[in-house]
Amino acid sequence: MISSLASRSLSRNKVAARTATFAKSLSTSSDNTGKTTKRSEPLVETGEWAGCRRDFMAPIGISVRGADILNEPLYNKGTAFKTGERDRLRFRGLLPSRIMNINLQKERFLLAFRAEESNIKKNVMLEDLHDRNETLYHRVLVDHIEEVAPIVYTPTVGQACQEFAARFRRPRGMYFSEDDRGQMAAMVYNWPHKDVHVIVVTDGSRILGLGDLGANGMGIPIGKLALYCAAGGIAPHRVLPVVLDVGTDNEELLQDKFYLGVQKNRLRGEEYFYLVEEFMNAVRYRWPNVLVQFEDFSSDVAQTLLDTYRNNQLVFNDDIQGTGATALAGLLCALRATGSSVEALGDQRIVIAGAGSAGIGIAQTLLQAMMEQGRTEEEAKKAFFIVDQDGLLGTDRMESLTPEQQTFARSEDGGMALGEIVQKHKPTMLLGVTAVGGLFTEEIIRAMAANVERPIVFPLSNPTTRAECTAEQAYEWTEGRCIFASGSPFDPVHFDDGRVMYPSQCNNMYVFPGLGLGATVSGAKTVTDRMLYIAAEALAKFVPDEDVAQGKVFPPINRIREVSHRIAVAVVEEAIRDGQATKLTEDELEDIDSFVARKMYYPEYVPLVEKRTITI
Numbered sequence: 001m002i003s004s005l006a007s008r009s010l011s012r013n014k015v016a017a018r019t020a021t022f023a024k025s026l027s028t029s030s031d032n033t034g035k036t037t038k039r040s041e042p043l044v045e046t047g048e049w050a051g052c053r054r055d056f057m058a059p060i061g062i063s064v065r066g067a068d069i070l071n072e073p074l075y076n077k078g079t080a081f082k083t084g085e086r087d088r089l090r091f092r093g094l095l096p097s098r099i100m101n102i103n104l105q106k107e108r109f110l111l112a113f114r115a116e117e118s119n120i121k122k123n124v125m126l127e128d129l130h131d132r133n134e135t136l137y138h139r140v141l142v143d144h145i146e147e148v149a150p151i152v153y154t155p156t157v158g159q160a161c162q163e164f165a166a167r168f169r170r171p172r173g174m175y176f177s178e179d180d181r182g183q184m185a186a187m188v189y190n191w192p193h194k195d196v197h198v199i200v201v202t203d204g205s206r207i208l209g210l211g212d213l214g215a216n217g218m219g220i221p222i223g224k225l226a227l228y229c230a231a232g233g234i235a236p237h238r239v240l241p242v243v244l245d246v247g248t249d250n251e252e253l254l255q256d257k258f259y260l261g262v263q264k265n266r267l268r269g270e271e272y273f274y275l276v277e278e279f280m281n282a283v284r285y286r287w288p289n290v291l292v293q294f295e296d297f298s299s300d301v302a303q304t305l306l307d308t309y310r311n312n313q314l315v316f317n318d319d320i321q322g323t324g325a326t327a328l329a330g331l332l333c334a335l336r337a338t339g340s341s342v343e344a345l346g347d348q349r350i351v352i353a354g355a356g357s358a359g360i361g362i363a364q365t366l367l368q369a370m371m372e373q374g375r376t377e378e379e380a381k382k383a384f385f386i387v388d389q390d391g392l393l394g395t396d397r398m399e400s401l402t403p404e405q406q407t408f409a410r411s412e413d414g415g416m417a418l419g420e421i422v423q424k425h426k427p428t429m430l431l432g433v434t435a436v437g438g439l440f441t442e443e444i445i446r447a448m449a450a451n452v453e454r455p456i457v458f459p460l461s462n463p464t465t466r467a468e469c470t471a472e473q474a475y476e477w478t479e480g481r482c483i484f485a486s487g488s489p490f491d492p493v494h495f496d497d498g499r500v501m502y503p504s505q506c507n508n509m510y511v512f513p514g515l516g517l518g519a520t521v522s523g524a525k526t527v528t529d530r531m532l533y534i535a536a537e538a539l540a541k542f543v544p545d546e547d548v549a550q551g552k553v554f555p556p557i558n559r560i561r562e563v564s565h566r567i568a569v570a571v572v573e574e575a576i577r578d579g580q581a582t583k584l585t586e587d588e589l590e591d592i593d594s595f596v597a598r599k600m601y602y603p604e605y606v607p608l609v610e611k612r613t614i615t616i
């Protein structure tokens with residue numbers, strides 16, 4: 001598949017183009033918000049990845065005045081404000097005299113951060129920084145993403161959501177509830193930033209594998225958007241986290257006197273969909289080109305919402321589509337690790353435990369990939385064994401299955417339990433998206449290992465407590481033979497004989513930032529299935545053979561900006577092929593790598609000027 005897709009990609013030598021891009025990207029600069037300006041002298045190469053670092057920054061014109069600037073996290077630089085700027089912006093004397101640079105500020109923050117042992121307290125420290133100084137916050141994320149991602153994202157974000165009300169200090173994002181019906185188009189103007197590019201919205205109904213957390217689910221859009229900025233290069237003033245607060249069916253929250261959301265049972269049926277529709281119209285009214293990412297909606301509404309908007313608005317569902325693309329990339333690399341061709345995907349026997357948003361999203365994406373490789377749908381479907389709480393999806397219960405699940409229902413063995421399926425059908429791949437921690441028992445994993453030399457085991461549920469098995473268990477029960485990737489990160493596993501196993505993280509964080517960047521900078525009108533497929537292909541290609549040989553089937557997290565750049569370029573190219581790219585000029589079309597690189601926000605301090613003194 002990779003080779004067939006490659007032949008369809010734009011006809012140019014990408015390696016040569018990337019080299020040329022580096023030189024070219026150095027002769028333009030950005031105002032740190034993606035706006036580019038021409039410059040006559042090239043910069044000195046910094047040794048950093050092309051497009052990431054720039055030593056010239058156009059000033060930002062701000063309307064905030066004097067001391068208020070210090071309380072505005074998007075502009076605040078704290079002790080890094082230089083003397084001239086303190087004078088010019090009229091807050092000289094309000095900061096201690098010593099002037100630090102961003103690296104020293106970061107060092108100081110990390111010292112305290114690393115001294116803290118509790119991950120949830122680390123999350124609070126980071127959120128406090130987010131609320132004080134966004135540039136420094138994002139710089140910490142960019143430079144230390146591997147260390148910090150598990151704190152702002154899974155697994156710690158799960159606990160942050162569970163304790164959201166108790167830890168609430170300052171608001172971030174927007175909330176829309178039934179009481180706001182009829183007001184939403186006006187309410188969106190309360191958001192202080194006029195150029196929003198990406199919204200991540202949840203209704204809190206299925207937060208990771210933790211169930212219905214209602215309005216406490218706000219932690220998820222905040223965490224996802226932090227990754228959009230740090231990993232995907234979307235500027236922080238261009239993202240908006242949203243909770244549709246339609247109530248909760250979580251009894252504990254309904255009784256909790258400190259719960260911050262609407263304390264009623266969930267809105268359902270027509271009224272629910274009307275509310276979502278009003279929200280979608282409102283955001284589209286103020287920001288016509290905004291990308292809306294649906295996140296952690298329970299499966300009874302997730303597919304319907306996606307189908308309602310996917311063909312005429314710029315939306316995607318991360319749990320269905322982003323996860324599908326990510327899993328496809330990981331499984332293609334896993335095939336490489338077993339010594340098989342990626343074209344052998346359709347020859348696999350794939351058991352997916354979990355038939356909800358993620359399980360069916362993965363199955364649909366794999367099915368599409370097999371068809372790209374030349375299988376018919378009928379042939380490709382035979383590879384799948386999908387299991388829910390009632391066992392294998394079978395044609396004997398078609399009427400209780402969704403249309404998407406029906407595609408994968410098998411005529412034999414309907415209702416068969418997971419363990420029996422593994423014994424009887426000898427799968428080569430076992431994926432878990434059930435949110436049931438420990439579902440992959442020793443017996444199941446040992447049965448996989450008895451049938452296949454290199455079993456592929458992906459327990460993808462989040463957070464860590466919900467993983468179907470741990471990395472240590474999977475490696476131990478397969479004598480180190482399995483290829484392992486999990487939704488939340490696990491540490492390397494050391495065997496007594498000196499071998500070290502490297503678990504990978506298979507999480508949609510590898511896809512959504514680059515996908516969103518590519519879709520927004522190209523001015524795409526919709527997110528097509530093909531864009532997701534191309535994103536998967538770009539991600540899979542990013543993993544070098546040396547890593548694959550060690551069983552690593554995803555790139556290291558600390559290369560996520562490069563991954564996002566690569567995915568965004570591929571998405572832009574696909575948007576062009578598909579006639580979807582509405583924003584690109586001739587110049588930009590000529591060198592897409594450079595264009596995308598220049599659009600990526602990089603967190604560093606830019607000069608600030610009061611708006612009336614300069615026209616920006």
Ligand SMILES: NC(=O)C1=CN([C@@H]2O[C@H](COP(=O)(O)OP(=O)(O)OC[C@H]3O[C@@H](n4cnc5c(N)ncnc54)[C@H](OP(=O)(O)O)[C@@H]3O)[C@@H](O)[C@H]2O)C=CC1
Pocket residue numbers: 206207208209210298299318319323326353354355356357358359387388389390432433434435436439460461462463466486487488506507508509
């Ligand atoms: N790694 C990643 O990037 C991602 C991970 N996820 C994770 O995947 C998990 C599921 O998410 P999502 O699909 O949206 O959730 P859903 O609630 O939509 O689906 C869960 C599915 O698991 C099934 N299930 C529950 N218990 C069992 C069991 N004991 N045996 C077999 N199947 C069972 C449910 O069956 P039934 O319908 O019968 O109840 C349902 O089909 C979550 O933990 C989430 O965090 C999600 C997206 C991305």
Ligand SMILES: CC(=O)C(=O)O
Pocket residue numbers: 154207208209296318319461462487507508509
């Ligand atoms: C990763 C993700 O999107 C989830 O667990 O829901």
Ligand SMILES: [Mg+2]
Pocket residue numbers: 208295296318319
């Ligand atoms: Mg999710």
